[in-house]
Amino acid sequence: MIVPRGAHGARAASPVLLLLLGAITIAPVLLLSLRAVASAWHYPEILPTQGEADTVLLALRSPALWGALGRSLALAAATGVIGTAFGFVAGRALVGAPRGVRQVATAAAFLPVVAPPIALGVGIQVLAIRAGVGGSVTGVLLAHVVPAAGYLTLYFLGVLSAYDLSMEEGARTLGASGRQTFMRITVPALKARWLEALTLGALVSWGQLALTLLVGGGAVETLPVALLSFVRAGDDRLAAAAAIVLSLPPALAFGVIQRGARQTGASA
Amino acid sequence: MGLQNLSLAVAPGERVALLGPSGVGKTSLLRAIAGLEWTLAGRVLVNGRDVTGLKPERRGIVYLHQAPSMFPHLSVLDNVGFPLEVRGATRAQARERAAPLLERVQLASLASRPSTALSGGQRHRVALARALAANPAVLLLDEPFNALDPALRTDVRDAVLDLLSTEGGPGVLVVTHDVDEAAALGHRIVVLMEGRVVQDGAPAEVLARPASLVVAEFLGIPNLVPGECDGRGTFTCALGSYPAGLPRGPAVLVARADALRASGADCHTRGVPATVVDMLHRVGGLHVRLRTGGVELIAVPDPDATFSTGDTVRLSVAVNRVHIAPLHSELAAGV
Numbered sequence: 001m002i003v004p005r006g007a008h009g010a011r012a013a014s015p016v017l018l019l020l021l022g023a024i025t026i027a028p029v030l031l032l033s034l035r036a037v038a039s040a041w042h043y044p045e046i047l048p049t050q051g052e053a054d055t056v057l058l059a060l061r062s063p064a065l066w067g068a069l070g071r072s073l074a075l076a077a078a079t080g081v082i083g084t085a086f087g088f089v090a091g092r093a094l095v096g097a098p099r100g101v102r103q104v105a106t107a108a109a110f111l112p113v114v115a116p117p118i119a120l121g122v123g124i125q126v127l128a129i130r131a132g133v134g135g136s137v138t139g140v141l142l143a144h145v146v147p148a149a150g151y152l153t154l155y156f157l158g159v160l161s162a163y164d165l166s167m168e169e170g171a172r173t174l175g176a177s178g179r180q181t182f183m184r185i186t187v188p189a190l191k192a193r194w195l196e197a198l199t200l201g202a203l204v205s206w207g208q209l210a211l212t213l214l215v216g217g218g219a220v221e222t223l224p225v226a227l228l229s230f231v232r233a234g235d236d237r238l239a240a241a242a243a244i245v246l247s248l249p250p251a252l253a254f255g256v257i258q259r260g261a262r263q264t265g266a267s268a
Numbered sequence: 269m270g271l272q273n274l275s276l277a278v279a280p281g282e283r284v285a286l287l288g289p290s291g292v293g294k295t296s297l298l299r300a301i302a303g304l305e306w307t308l309a310g311r312v313l314v315n316g317r318d319v320t321g322l323k324p325e326r327r328g329i330v331y332l333h334q335a336p337s338m339f340p341h342l343s344v345l346d347n348v349g350f351p352l353e354v355r356g357a358t359r360a361q362a363r364e365r366a367a368p369l370l371e372r373v374q375l376a377s378l379a380s381r382p383s384t385a386l387s388g389g390q391r392h393r394v395a396l397a398r399a400l401a402a403n404p405a406v407l408l409l410d411e412p413f414n415a416l417d418p419a420l421r422t423d424v425r426d427a428v429l430d431l432l433s434t435e436g437g438p439g440v441l442v443v444t445h446d447v448d449e450a451a452a453l454g455h456r457i458v459v460l461m462e463g464r465v466v467q468d469g470a471p472a473e474v475l476a477r478p479a480s481l482v483v484a485e486f487l488g489i490p491n492l493v494p495g496e497c498d499g500r501g502t503f504t505c506a507l508g509s510y511p512a513g514l515p516r517g518p519a520v521l522v523a524r525a526d527a528l529r530a531s532g533a534d535c536h537t538r539g540v541p542a543t544v545v546d547m548l549h550r551v552g553g554l555h556v557r558l559r560t561g562g563v564e565l566i567a568v569p570d571p572d573a574t575f576s577t578g579d580t581v582r583l584s585v586a587v588n589r590v591h592i593a594p595l596h597s598e599l600a601a602g603v
Contacts, residue, residue, distance in 0.1 A: 164337050166333045166335075166337050167337040169302075169304050169324070169331065169333070170331070170332070170333060170336065170337055170395075171350070172303075172304070172323070172324040172325050173302050173324045173325065173327075173329060173330045173331040174325075174330060174350060174351040174398065174401075174402045175325050175351045175354050175355055175402050176350075176351075176354040177323075177325055178323075184339075184350075184353075184354070185339060189340060189341060191341070
């Protein structure tokens with residue numbers, strides 16, 4: 001039997017690494033959960049000495065939190081949809097573009113991804129104010145779309161580079177119009193990819209704080225902004241409860257992506 | 269695309285094989301005809317209708333790629349029914365009309381299978397059935413058997429011929445760089461070189477009388493014997509003198525292996541003496557490589573004769589099966 005070099009070592013190290021990875025991932029969530037229900041947790045106690053679920057329930061009954069949650073969800077959904085549409089169109093154009101154009105455009109798509117959000121936010125803020133959408137949900141949405149579009153252009157560039165365009169050409173000569181080809185061939189053929197792209201776009205928006213604060217000017221309260229105000233107010237328990245709520249959608253999204261990958265035969 | 273002054277006509281039901289070396293623009297030509305690539309000039313007419321400015325789906329032309337793609341989310345039957353559905357048929361109607369086509373390619377038993385489960389040969393058959401479901405006026409096949417192994421290639425080629433031989437079928441333009449494939453598939457062979465048509469004729473005609481030395485070399489004709497035309501109707505080379513209606517100047521005698529026969533030196537046949545270089549065992553039979561007058565030739569050995577390297581033999585030429593071609597022009601003259 002031929003065994004790749006280092007395979008035994010890798011196999012032996014896997015459980016330890018997995019355990020470590022699991023601990024690193026789960027520990028903050030556990031601590032947050034404990035903090036959310038802990039009414040008394042003083043140094044040097046390892047665990048809270050008193051606990052009550054009232055704060056969590058209070059937080060869940062807070063209209064401000066629900067409002068922020070609703071705003072965040074709406075922004076994430078809109079960012080996902082707009083970013084996916086933009087990313088697909090841009091990625092599609094770039095796949096067929098000459099090499100030089102593709103390199104320049106790819107670098108441009110990277111910019112909002114690699115630029116620090118605070119720097120990006122300052123630039124977008126100026127544009128948003130000039131466009132008259134500063135301090136509004138529309139302005140924040142546009143600000144969220146910028147990095148999402150960058151991510152998704154790069155994502156679709158990768159996906160479409162491996163996509164068999166001859167399928168669409170074949171469909172066209174078989175009598176399908178451009179719209180029919182898109183709806184009957186492209187959409188179903190990239191089914192799992194759409195889901196991944198929408199999720200990725202939504203997640204880019206979901207965690208945005210700097211862009212929201214800079215462009216929204218504090219007038220647009222999303223969940224991360226609400227969370228920040230809880231932290232600023234020193235309400236650690238409420239902040240912890242909000243943080244848990246903030247963490248749930250990414251976890252769900254991870255599950256969705258895993259499922260999509262399994263359906264298409266790729267392991268995530 | 270470097271194609272120039274190119275004019276091609278394919279009659280309904282006719283199969284034309286477009287033959288040419290790689291990179292000559294065969295695929296570009298097909299894609300331009302199908303409307304998948306822009307052309308700077310030229311027109312595409314289908315049944316007299318100018319379709320040059322029309323979108324691919326409105327041309328009545330189906331283009332089949334080298335490795336036909338199945339629509340992976342559709343079953344085999346729904347793949348065949350696809351052209352019917354996009355023309356307004358319901359899924360049930362499309363399936364009903366697609367089923368006989370799938371039967372014709374002998375894949376009815378796979379109708380409900382996912383199209384991703386098909387083998388290479390099966391994919392070709394389904395793609396062909398799907399193309400015919402579109403009822404095209406013209407069918408474009410781009411190197412259709414290139415990706416198949418030799419055994420499967422013959423099998424699929426026979427299926428294609430069977431399917432396309434029915435009356436009222438589409439005009440077919442098939443691109444290939446395989447001479448045997450072109451001869452087997454085409455009613456006509458069109459040889460494309462350096463962006464233009466250099467020969468257009470029936471397979472037997474093109475193979476027996478290539479229009480020039482370059483065409484003969486491309487067709488893989490093994491015996492190209494240089495010589496000289498005297499301008500008075502005679503061509504002279506290492507194999508002797510032959511009548512040829514060419515102007516004075518260099519020319520070449522073109523002969524397939526089966527036009528030259530090698531017999532024992534003691535045999536009473538007339539012929540040129542030649543020395544055996546080696547024996548060649550090929551799928552088509554035994555051939556012998558000879559040298560005479562500084563030229564190497566491939567000939568068919570006499571069935572009764574056995575040769576060894578270095579033997580002297582007599583080489584006879586079937587005069588009615590050789591052809592004298594000019595070196596550079598497309599003009600050609602029979603012997």
